[in-house]
Amino acid sequence: MNEEPHAHENLVAKAQRYGDGDPEIGSTSSEESLGGSITSVVPAITETTELPGDPPTSNPQTLCIYLLEPFILILLFAYNFSSTVLKNEVIYQSCTAGFGYPDSVCRLLGTKNATNDTKRIEEQVQPYAARVTLAMRIVECFIPAFCGLFAGSWADRYGRKPLLMCSFLGYGLQYLISAGIAYCAGQTHGLVSPWWYVLSIVPLSCLGSSVTYSVAAVCFIGDVSEGRVRSYRLIAYELAIYVGLLLGSFGSGYVYEETDSYIVFSISAVSILTALFLMAALLPESLPIRNRTQAAPSTDTSVLSLLKSSWSTCTKPREHMNRFILLTIMVVLLLTAFVSDGSNSVFYKFMRIKFHWTVKQFTEYETVSILVPAVAGSGGVLFIWSLRKCTKSAVLWLAFVSLLSHCSSSLMKAFALVSWQIYVAIGLGVFKSLVNPMCRTMITNLLPADERGKIFALLGVLQALSPLISSTLYVAIYTRTLDSAPGVFNVFSAFLYGTGIILLGIVWCKKSRNQVYYEPVFK
Incomplete structure (x- = not known):
């Protein structure tokens, strides 16, 4: 859930963008034809020219367009408010309904009152819960x-707002169902199978999950x-994600200790x-009707044609x-999603078994x-502004x-021996949100x-599928x-992040062959 600033300047020479050279070999010839004169005028025109391929548009500029970030903040608050509690409930109900241990014993799992017997039970229960x-x-x-196969085309054809609303509805239904399951488990001393929580995912999945809202x-x-404003809006979007996650995580443990899991899920819903x-009442649609893709014949809406369309857009x-x-x-984005999904699936269990942490x-x-x-990330706004003064990348x-x-x-997480070293790992990961x-x-x-929807939809589909493997x-x-x-598993995560660093190094080398063209993209 998460991403950050996307600083973009406008491309310098439109004639250069549409040159006759081989598009995949680089444009050294066009760069040479422009000579040194283009470099001397870059500072004067980078502020007024347009980004690559960005047609002039007139977007709704009412204050309501700034409501997107608060809505995303609420969604992520609700998600993280219930996330850890849901994992804890799965372990608890795996202990009671899955292995038949008494409710009084299973409630000691993951608490400070754990004994050698409960630690043994947890080692037995965790693989089942996993x-x-x-x-x-x-x-x-x-x-x-x-659903993500259609998300890009739907976004370009019907607008952005319907997709946002579908995703929010899916999350709301998930937590309503989870609240019902947790309530029944509480009334029966945990004798409700944790497999019922799989049912709560179905409405969320059918409505697109994070694929559609992202x-x-x-x-x-x-x-x-557009331009630099877009970078700062994307930083704000990322901050909304982090603040929402922060508030949800901060309040979750305290509310759970004072109430019960079904109350936590109900608050999220x-x-x-x-x-x-x-x-529905306040957020305007951002895509003007005249810019929406015209309805295509029914044969063009098949899964195969949508896949071909997205793939051809990506690879043309x-x-x-x-x-x-x-x-x-x-690929770098897919690697980070792969690690995030895989690590999140086991990290809470790792902390329980390694350091015996409670939910709180x-x-x-x-x-x-x-x-x-x-x-x-908030400091990233100033950081990126400072970097732009001294580098073109x-x-x-x-x-x-x-x-x-x-x-x-x-x-650091992989080799941590005591709890405080996990907090050192947080300090080392200070810039991970960028x-x-x-x-x-x-x-x-x-x-x-007109291509962003398809590309981000395809990326969203691949990121949605990555947890199957990760x-x-x-x-x-x-x-x-x-x-x-x-x-x-943390060592494996570090290896994949290192692979991402190497890939970005390759991008650096490629863009260095045409500094003038790529300055607005990477600045």
């Missing part, structure tokens, strides 16, 4: 991935902003459904090295782990720094407005190293 969580992730992957939100921001109602020849750079940046201790850790990158530099931050943080918005900024700057792989690594070194 399978339940994995099943939930699989359901949450398959159907949203299918595609719609990024396209919305692209519609109503009410928050999201209230935001949905306000969104482009000017200079745009296609290669676009695909490489997409873990949510307090989550609060700090969200707060630190959020503050760094500010966005790329920030992406590098972010991946290095991710890598060092994962290594990689997604920086990469999305570069992608947005490389694409014309969660399965991470669960397998975790369960097989549970008795010896349960933190090994």
Whole structure:
């Protein structure tokens, strides 16, 4: 859930953009034909020219366009408010309904009152709970991935707002169903199978999950902003995600201790459904009717044709090295999503088994782990402004720094021996919130407005499918190293982040062949 600033300047020479050279080999010949004169006029025209492929548009500029970020904040608050509690309920109900242990014993799992017997029971229960969580992730992957095939075309044809509303409705229904399951479990002393929570994912999956809201939100921001303003709106979008996660994590542990899990789920559901109602009433549609794709014949709406359309948009020849750079940046985003999904599927269990943390201790850790990158992300506005004064590749530099931050943080978690070292890992990961918005900024700057929906939809589909592999792989690594070194999965995460750093280094080399053309994309 998450991404950040997408700073983009407007392309310098339109004649150069549409040169006759091979689009995939680079444009050294066109760069030479322009000579040194183009460099001397760049400072004077970069502020007024347009981004690559961005047609002039007139977007709604009412204050209501700034309501998107608060709505995203509410959604992420509700998500994180229930996230850890849901994982805890799955473990608890796996203990009672799955293994038949008494309710009084199972409630001691993950508490400070744990005994040697409860620790043994937890080691027995965790693999079972991990399978339940994995099943939930699989359901949450398959159907949203299918819906995501249509998300880009729907966004370009019907607008961004309907997709946002569908996603919010799905999350609201998920937590309503989860509240009902948790209430029944409370009334029967936990004798409700945790597999029922898989059912709660179905309405969310059918309505698109995070695939639809992320595609719609990024396209919305692209519609109503341009140039540097777009970078700052995307930073604000990322901050809304982090602040929402922060507030949800901060309040979750305290509310759970004072009430019960079904109350926590109910609060999440009410928050999201209230935001949905306000969104329907107040948020304007960002895509003008005249810019929407005309309805296509029914044969063009098949899954196969939509896949072909998205793939051809992604892989078609482009000017200079745009296609290669676009695909490489997409792979970096997929790697970060892969690690995030895989690590999240086992990290809570890792902290319980390694340091015996309670729900409250873990949510307090989550609060700090969200707060630190959020503050760094807000400072990213000043950071990116400062970098633009001294480098022509500010966005790329920030992406590098972010991946290095991710890598060092994962290594610290892997070799942590005491709890305070996990907090050191938070400090090492201070800039981790910047990689997604920086990469999305570069992608947005490389694409014309009418292609962004398809590209981000395809990216969303691939990110939705990645947990099928990542969660399965991470669960397998975790369960097989549970008795010896349960933190090994963090080393694997660091390796994947290191791969992302290498890929960005390749992008750096490619863009260096045509500095003038790519300055507005990476600055």
